[in-house]
Amino acid sequence: MVRSLFRLTLAAAALAAxxxxxxxxxxxxxxxxxxxxxxxxxxxxxxxxxxxxxVLDLVMQGYKARLLFFDCxxxxxxxxxxxxxxxxxxxxxxxxxxxxxxxxxxxxxxxxTLNASGDPLLRWDVATGEGIPRExxxxxxxxxxxxxxxxxxxxxxx
Numbered sequence: 001m002v003r004s005l006f007r008l009t010l011a012a013a014a015l016a017a018x019x020x021x022x023x024x025x026x027x028x029x030x031x032x033x034x035x036x037x038x039x040x041x042x043x044x045x046x047x048x049x050x051x052x053x054x055v056l057d058l059v060m061q062g063y064k065a066r067l068l069f070f071d072c073x074x075x076x077x078x079x080x081x082x083x084x085x086x087x088x089x090x091x092x093x094x095x096x097x098x099x100x101x102x103x104x105x106x107x108x109x110x111x112x113t114l115n116a117s118g119d120p121l122l123r124w125d126v127a128t129g130e131g132i133p134r135e136x137x138x139x140x141x142x143x144x145x146x147x148x149x150x151x152x153x154x155x156x157x158x
Contacts, residue, residue: 024132026132027069027070027079027082027128028128033056033082033128034046036137036138037141040142042058042061043058049068053068053069053070054076065144067082067083081125081128084123084124084140084144085121087120088155089119091156093117094117095114095120095155100112107150110123110124110147111124124147
């Protein structure tokens with residue numbers, strides 16, 4: 001009985017100490033998001049936006065993007081969500097509204113808007129609240145990158 005209890009205690013301690021199970025990231029801790037993105041192989045530069053909220057400038061496999069922080073408190077340091085953002089400068093007329101709607105249907109998590117020239121802007125929101133598993137956040141970043149790459153192929157076919 002004592003040995004079984006001891007083994008159970010050791011197993012529980014090992015699980016609690018496991019970095020994979022314990023690793024969470026949150027918009028309230030921009031450094032945790034930056035570290036997760038760097039660990040995934042992306043270039044990250046930290047800064048602040050015009051309102052004083054955190055922002056991360058990213059290079060994701062050659063594509064420039066930003067991670068914007070939302071739902072921040074008055075001190076700009078306790079945020080609840082983030083938004084991946086990428087803007088494109090299309091050669092020629094850009095996309096039509098119908099093109100943007102069609103793209104958004106194929107890539108359901110992406111929000112696509114167009115500027116006056118038809119250049120697309122991609123947004124991808126992630127609510128982190130008190131924290132989400134690092135792997136979930138890194139997966140969202142990878143899916144965002146896939147959507148950015150798809151838009152790049154649409155606008156700039158080889």
